[in-house]
Amino acid sequence: MSFADLGLIPELQKAVADAGYSEPTPIQRQAIPIIIAGHDVLGGAQTGTGKTAGFTLPLLHRIARHASASTSPARHQTRALILAPTRELAMQVYESVKTYSKHLPLRAICLYGGVDIRPQQAEMRRGIEVVIATPGRLLDHVEQKSINLGQVEVLVLDEADRMLDMGFIPDIKRILALLPANRQSLLFSATFSEEIKKLADQMLKNPQLIEVARRNMVSETITHVVHPVSAGMKRNLLAHLLRHKPDTQALVFVDTKLVCSRLAHFLERSGISADAIHGDKSQQQRTETLEAFKTGRLRVLVATDVAARGLDIDDLPYVINFELPHTAEDYVHRIGRTGRAGNLGNAVSLVCAEEKHWLSEIQKLIKLEIPHEVVPGFDPDPDFFEAGSRGGRSRRQGSEGGSRRDAPAAVPASTAVARPAPAAKPAVERAAAPRRRGGKSSIAADGFDFSKPYQPSAEAVARSADEPSARAGGKPPHSRRHQRPLAVLLGGLGRRPDAQQ
Incomplete structure (x- = not known):
């Protein structure tokens, strides 16, 4: 016809x-x-x-x-x-x-x-x-x-x-x-x-x-894979995967504007051409960034869900979920940027234990069991494979922390780039990380170096420990939010509950 x-x-x-x-x-x-x-x-x-x-x-x-x-x-x-x-x-x-x-x-x-x-x-x-x-x-x-x-x-x-x-x-x-x-x-x-x-x-x-397709189904031209990984190792696993596919473009999705900007900066500092697009960018900035990505001048575009719809790129090979969406339908929209018009595409998700319940909802929606591939050198937390482990992300600890995982299994673990993040005290480290007012931040403003763990001063640690008792003159907090650990409320790299895209 x-x-x-x-x-x-x-x-x-x-x-x-x-x-x-x-x-x-x-x-x-x-x-x-x-x-x-x-x-x-x-x-x-x-x-x-x-x-x-x-x-x-x-x-x-x-x-x-x-x-x-x-x-x-x-x-x-x-x-x-x-x-x-x-x-x-x-x-x-x-x-x-x-x-x-x-x-x-x-x-x-x-x-x-x-x-x-x-x-x-x-x-x-x-x-x-x-x-x-x-x-x-x-x-x-x-x-x-x-x-x-x-x-x-x-x-x-x-x-x-x-x-x-x-x-x-x-x-x-x-x-x-x-x-x-x-x-x-x-x-x-x-x-x-x-x-x-x-x-x-x-x-x-x-x-x-x-x-023309079954409801809530994804294109059959897309290959799905999940890489289990601890939250603190995600960013280095991402950089490692990108380094082992140097000639391909990737659209990387995150949840918040804060993580979006910081992750793009980290990739740039790791020698990978990247930029961010989110709701705080002006229309001119967004247009210029999208044009650079579409023409191939930019290799990696880090985006919040503002780019999940309407982003039309010819033959985009990879969509990577650095953080899983909270709504299963948004997974369909995100990965729909690849595998378009009959082209082959790849949907890669970096999933930590806190995100397992969202992964379960996604698989239920698309009626597909997504294969898991642990990348050697970047192992997930031990409880990842336990049934019912850590059902939520309320205490995510640095989803952009350091890592050591190797790309596909064919790549020897000895080539892994990245430094494992210390597992013992990420919450305190995040609590002490300085931030700008209004929830907006940048690496330059914060002085946070992604290449090594942040070491708070003794004074900062003491101040963080004393803070809860100083609130409201020693009176008990009036909400469940105030009962949460201070490190969670002030997490510099984690996702804030009220963060906007």
């Missing part, structure tokens, strides 16, 4: 051919005719299957009748609205729209936060048919009266499950109330939960279900 068989107009067929595509993917074969016919759609497909083109092509087909070469803003009303959870995903969809609308006089814009709103407002005044936006920035434009949604004919909600995770559902409901009732609505989600079904019931009318 060709794209011409799907009923697309010649201008779109030509744009597809220009992009180098000749045959539609399974989800495109299913979705395009249904969307062209005007039906609402509830779509589910594993990432990398061509889903974005599956809705942008028929969307452009449906609004092509409004295409006008006129420069009058009145001739360029907003006819299609595409909502995405992150700036990166919104930009990816925008690029898709620009690629396929190149032979049509349609205008498109991408609206997202973190940048000055005034240039976006000026562009909107020129008249725009296709708006791709994140929910928050779209509502900013609504409040500023710089966008009119009264003529929207097609609404697309992409990555709906991520919208749910990020707390955007109230914003989505506000936006739905501003749109014409007589519209076509498309909802796409990598996973389906009861909450997603409720949202679909609210925004879709007699939807057609399109699902």
